[in-house]
Amino acid sequence: MTLMVDGFNLLGRESIYIAVTVLLVIFLYAYIVYLYRAQRKGLVDYEKYSNLVLNDDINDELLESRTNRKDKKRGEK
Numbered sequence: 001m002t003l004m005v006d007g008f009n010l011l012g013r014e015s016i017y018i019a020v021t022v023l024l025v026i027f028l029y030a031y032i033v034y035l036y037r038a039q040r041k042g043l044v045d046y047e048k049y050s051n052l053v054l055n056d057d058i059n060d061e062l063l064e065s066r067t068n069r070k071d072k073k074r075g076e077k
Helices: 013-041 046-050 069-074
Strands: none
Touching: none
């Protein structure tokens, strides 16, 4: 079964590759926008993670402290 439009098979393997590529590009751009908006809102500071490569010694300062999720919900430290 073929569905031809201007010499292009809409049900062929090439059209599936194009559709998957378009979907992956959309997901990539959506993820980039999500990261950008999270940085702008102040939810996450990605610049401090860039220093992780430079400050990777065992005696270096931690990037962020670890707390339990339950403690964050309760407002405790």
